[in-house]
Amino acid sequence: MAAKPIVAIVGRPNVGKSTFFNRLLGERAAIVQDEPGTTRDRLYGEVSWRGRTFTIVDTGGLETSVDSSSDEPDPIRRMVREQAEQAIREADLIVFMIDVKTGPTPSDYEIADLLRRTNKPTILAVNKADSPQREYEAVEFYSLGMGDPIPVSAYHGMGITPLLDRVVELLPPEEEEEEEETGPVVRIAIVGRPNVGKSRLLNAILGQERAIVSDVPGTTRDPVDTEIQWGDQRIVLIDTAGIRRRGKVESGIEQYSVFRTLRAIGRSDVVLLLIDAQEGLTAQDEHIAGYVLEEYKGLVLVVNKWDLVEKDENTANEYVAHLRERMPFVDWAPVRFISAKYSQGIPGLVETALKIARERERRITTAALNRLLRDAVAAHQPPSKPGKWLKFYYVTQADVKPPTFVFFVNDPKQVQFGYKRYLENRIREAYGFEGTPIRMYFRSRQET
Structure with a gap:
C-alpha cells in the first residue's frame, strides 16, 4: 500500500511559496475535500495532475548564514530552518522557488548548494515572472546550476501547467501492490506526538510472545517496518518514532516533520493514534485524526499511560466523553486504554485493530441497503x-477499504451535510463499520 509522493516547496522568505501553494489548492488540480466538522491543517494538500496524485507541502522561509546579522542566530529562525531542512530530507521532490525581481541572491546560491547535496530531483521555479520582460530575465538563474528555470507567476496563475507537468515527470514511479502469496497482510501504523509511548507500544506488541517474522523495508525514507504473525494473521507494524516536537515555531500540528506521519497513514490499513493520558488531547492529536479521516483509514484512539491516572468507576467514561466532544468527526473510532510500559491492554488493542481491518472489507447487499434507505x-x-x-432512488455499495456507498437521487446538490450524517449513522447502526470512515457519494440517475 503505497504512500503518496511528497513535494516540498522551499526557498528564502517572501518569494511567494505560500501563494504558489494556495494557487495549487485553488486550481482545478486540487482534490482536497472540505468536510465540515473536520480539524484540518492547511500546511499541506493533495494535488492530482495528469493521473498522478501527490502531497504538496508549504515550508517557512529558509534563512541562510548570509541572512544572519550576528553569530548567534535567532532561536525561532533556527527552528524554522531546521524544519525546512527536515522537509527537504523527507520529500521525494523539491520545488525551489526564487524571486525574479531580486535576481540571484547570495542566499539563493547557498540554498542551491544545500539542495544539490541532497541529490533530490529539484525544479527551479522563478516566481513573479508576470510579464514577457520578467520571463526573459529568468534565464539569469541558470547561474544557480539547478537546471532549466521555469518562469511562473503564482499570484496570476501563469506558468503553473508546465511546472506541474515537470513535477509529474520527476515523481518517483508509482509503486505496485505486491501479490500476497501467503495470505493478506494488515498494516497498522503507530502515530502520535513525541513522548507518548510509540516505541514502547511497538515493543509491547512484539513482546506478547508472538514470533517476529521479518523486518520489511518501507519506502526509502520510512523507518523499517516490522512484520509479525498474530495468530493466523500477518501484520506489518509501521513505526513513526522519528517525529520531532515542533517547538514554538507555529501553532497546530508539527509543520514539516509530519512527513513520516503522512507516509505511515498513507501506507496503513489501521492507525493507532496514541494520546498521553496525563497530558490529555491536544490540537496536534486532533490534526493527526483529521489526516486519518482524509485518507479514509481505520482508526483507534489509544489512551496510553493509563496506569498513571488516578481513577474511579467513572473516569474512563468521562475520558471517552471528552474525546467525543473534542473530535466528533471521528466518533466512530473506538477508544482503548493501555499502559505500553506494563503491557496492559495490548492484546485487546491488536484484536481491535484487526477487527477494524475486517470491518473495512465488509460488503452489504444492494437489497439490504435499499431496505435501510427506504x-x-x-x-x-x-x-x-x-x-x-x-x-x-436507490443505493449500492461500490467499494471496500473504505466502505463506499453511492446514493442515486434527483438532485445531489440538495443533500445537506446533516442528512448525510443521518444516513451514515443509520448504516452504522445496522451494519457496524466500527473504526472505519465511510465514503458516501450522491449522484443523479443520469450520471455514470
Missing part, C-alpha cells in the same frame, strides 16, 4: 427546496 427516508424526510422535493 426505512430511513420514511422515518426522517430529507430537507428539500420548496416546490422541488429531494428524492432518493
Whole structure:
C-alpha cells in the first residue's frame, strides 16, 4: 500500500511559496475535500495532475548564514530552518522557488548548494515572472546550476501547467501492490506526538510472545517496518518514532516533520493514534485524526499511560466523553486504554485493530441497503427546496477499504451535510463499520 509522493516547496522568505501553494489548492488540480466538522491543517494538500496524485507541502522561509546579522542566530529562525531542512530530507521532490525581481541572491546560491547535496530531483521555479520582460530575465538563474528555470507567476496563475507537468515527470514511479502469496497482510501504523509511548507500544506488541517474522523495508525514507504473525494473521507494524516536537515555531500540528506521519497513514490499513493520558488531547492529536479521516483509514484512539491516572468507576467514561466532544468527526473510532510500559491492554488493542481491518472489507447487499434507505427516508424526510422535493432512488455499495456507498437521487446538490450524517449513522447502526470512515457519494440517475 503505497504512500503518496511528497513535494516540498522551499526557498528564502517572501518569494511567494505560500501563494504558489494556495494557487495549487485553488486550481482545478486540487482534490482536497472540505468536510465540515473536520480539524484540518492547511500546511499541506493533495494535488492530482495528469493521473498522478501527490502531497504538496508549504515550508517557512529558509534563512541562510548570509541572512544572519550576528553569530548567534535567532532561536525561532533556527527552528524554522531546521524544519525546512527536515522537509527537504523527507520529500521525494523539491520545488525551489526564487524571486525574479531580486535576481540571484547570495542566499539563493547557498540554498542551491544545500539542495544539490541532497541529490533530490529539484525544479527551479522563478516566481513573479508576470510579464514577457520578467520571463526573459529568468534565464539569469541558470547561474544557480539547478537546471532549466521555469518562469511562473503564482499570484496570476501563469506558468503553473508546465511546472506541474515537470513535477509529474520527476515523481518517483508509482509503486505496485505486491501479490500476497501467503495470505493478506494488515498494516497498522503507530502515530502520535513525541513522548507518548510509540516505541514502547511497538515493543509491547512484539513482546506478547508472538514470533517476529521479518523486518520489511518501507519506502526509502520510512523507518523499517516490522512484520509479525498474530495468530493466523500477518501484520506489518509501521513505526513513526522519528517525529520531532515542533517547538514554538507555529501553532497546530508539527509543520514539516509530519512527513513520516503522512507516509505511515498513507501506507496503513489501521492507525493507532496514541494520546498521553496525563497530558490529555491536544490540537496536534486532533490534526493527526483529521489526516486519518482524509485518507479514509481505520482508526483507534489509544489512551496510553493509563496506569498513571488516578481513577474511579467513572473516569474512563468521562475520558471517552471528552474525546467525543473534542473530535466528533471521528466518533466512530473506538477508544482503548493501555499502559505500553506494563503491557496492559495490548492484546485487546491488536484484536481491535484487526477487527477494524475486517470491518473495512465488509460488503452489504444492494437489497439490504435499499431496505435501510427506504426505512430511513420514511422515518426522517430529507430537507428539500420548496416546490422541488429531494428524492432518493436507490443505493449500492461500490467499494471496500473504505466502505463506499453511492446514493442515486434527483438532485445531489440538495443533500445537506446533516442528512448525510443521518444516513451514515443509520448504516452504522445496522451494519457496524466500527473504526472505519465511510465514503458516501450522491449522484443523479443520469450520471455514470
